[in-house]
Amino acid sequence: MSTSTRDRIVRGFKATLVSRAVYMLSSALLMFVLARTLNPDGYGALYWAIGILMVVQLFADLGLGKSTARYISEYSEKDAGQIPYLLRSAIAYKLIVLAVVAYALLLFHDRIAIALGDPDAAPLLAAGVLFVVANSFSGFSMMAFQGLNRLGYSAAVQAISGAARLVFAVAFVLLGFGALGALFGYIVGYAIAGTFGVAVLYFKFYRTYEPAEAYEQGLSRRLAEYSVPLTATRSANVIDKRLDVVLVGFFLPSAAVGFYQLGKQVVDFVLAPSESLGFTISPNFGEQKASGQLEQARRIYEEALTHTMLVYVPAAAGLVLVAEPFVMLVFPQYGGAVPVLQVLAGFVVLQAITNLTSDSLDYLGRARHRAIAKGVTSVANFALNLVLIPTIGVVGAAIATVATHTVYVAVNLYIVHSELSLRVRRLSRSIGTICGITLVMAVAVWLVTPLVSTLPMLFGAIGLGVATWAVLAVASGLLDPGEVRAALASGSS
Structure with missing residues (x-):
């Protein structure tokens, strides 16, 4: 890839990774x-309610954020004067849809709670009206900045959201407001981040672009139309990431939701770098397709995929090995989360590939095909959850997620290959080397894990695995310390 493109990706990746x-x-x-404060039942009740609200969030957001980002990215190259019109249309669509969904939730929150078998959740769902509105604007501003390729602002919105949410949720819980207080902490965090994001978007970008003489005919319609397949994909994502939590809470006690949610949150933490990289590189594919530079897009994707696998295949193996001592030392009340976390280690590799690939396909204009694949596998995931959760418990939800996501990732990779003509043999050799590195690292960690009885010993076992991985990655040639230092230096310049 060109030096300027690499530098831009590195700068965006560093900003996004720091915020992440x-x-x-x-x-x-x-x-x-x-x-530690709420106990498994209260913890599960909170995240069961949030799972329901994220399903509602889908209808409040549709695919407008990503559709807007896609067209902003495209018209930044073709006709930047259309961007103010795009933003105006997107906000108008969003306000209409959001008003309808928020009013419906306010009107029917108690009936939803009763229908799902927990009338006590009604206050959480009522407060969820504010959650949905605040989260909607926070997410929209992040996607708009991604389309503008100004990832520093996306990073700032995300960092503000996380920090404010932590401060207010913890404060409200410690003041004795329980799960409802924690939810209001989320609301305040998203509201502060959304206000910041929309203000920057308006003053820094919307007001500074010189509008074209006229709004391109049909562009507003295409903006809405492209949100349809993106909405289908988001629906499938909600089924994969949120509806399983709702189903666990429907079939099993609240404590089981707590076990499952804890495992998923640990996995999300591990996946942060891959999400940052995928968020960073994806706008480049839209720009390069618009300018006919698919060869460069292929090199970017192959390089990113190899380095992602170099990190996440060993990370997944290590997670399986240290899951039990980690959970029992840090969250002793949550022993039921251990098998969930071990199964979801497979999901770590799959989701790392998805984080790298999904947004890229949207910017390559293949959102419809990805939506079909996601829709089919998500329906299968839902069906598997219905079968496995009542029969084998909370681990069944994790098994369903891994099984169906494997199919989805395979289809995604096929679509990328059809667009970019990936060099499969070269990638296969690299993956084989990575598996060899993982095996040696896993043996080293497995030998010392039985000795772990304290947190310092746990960190020591993890450090041994990281050191083994680093030596082998450098020795194999897959990781070049000089290139890493050069990339970091160029990203800072």
């Missing part, structure tokens, strides 16, 4: 405090 680190660190601290 702030967000995930605040999430980890929030997870720790809430899990």
Whole structure:
């Protein structure tokens, strides 16, 4: 890839990774405090309600954020004067849809709680009206900045959201407001971040673009139309990431939701770097397709995929090995989360690939095909959850997620290959080397794990695994310390 493109990706990746680190660190601290304060039942009740609200969020957001980002990215190259019109249309669509969904939730929140078998959740769902509105504007501003390729602002919105959420949720819980107080902490965090994001979007970008003489005919319609397949994909994502939590709470006690949610949150923490990289590189694919530079897009994707696998295949193996001592030392009340976390280690690799690939396909104009694949596998995931959760418990939800996501990732990779003609043999050799590195690292960690009985010993076992991985990654040639230093230096310049 060209030096300028590499530098831009590195700068965006560093900004996004720092913000993601702030967000995930605040999430980890929030997870720790809430899990220790609320007990498994209260913790599960909170995240069961949030799972329901994220399903509602889908209808409030549709695919407008990503559709807006896609067209902003495209018209930044073609006709930047259309961007103010795009933003105006997107906000208008969003306000209409959001008003309808928020009013419906306010009107029917108690009936939803009763229908799902927990009338006590009604206050949480009523407060969820504010949650949905605040989260909607926070997420929209992040996507708009991504389309503008100004990832520093997206990073700032995310970091503000995580930090503010931590401060207010912990404060409200410690003041004795329980799960409802924690939810209001989320609301305040998203509201502060959304206000910041929309203000920057308006003053820094909307007001500074010189509008074209006229809004391109049909562009507003295409903006809405492209949100349809993106909405289908988001619907499938909600089924994969949120509806399973709702189903666990429907079939099993609240404590089971707590076990499952804890496992998923640990996995989300591990996946932060891959999400940052995917968020960073995806706008480049839209720009390069618009300018006919697919060869460069292929090199970017192959390089990113290799380095992602170099990190996440060993990370997944390590997670399986240290899951039990980690959970029992840090969250002793949550022993039921151990098998969930071990199964979800497979999801770590799959989701790392998805984080790298999904947004890229949207910017390549393949959102419809990805939506079909996601829709089919998500329906299968839902069906598997209905079968496995009542029969084998909370681990069944994790098994369903891994099984169906494997199919989805395979289809995504096929679509990317059809667009970019990936060099499969070269990638296969690299993956084989990575598996060899993982095996040696896993043996080293497995030998010392039985000795772990304290947190310092746990960190020592993890450090041994990281050191083994680093030596082998450098020795194999897959990781070049000089290139890493050069990339970091160029990203800072």
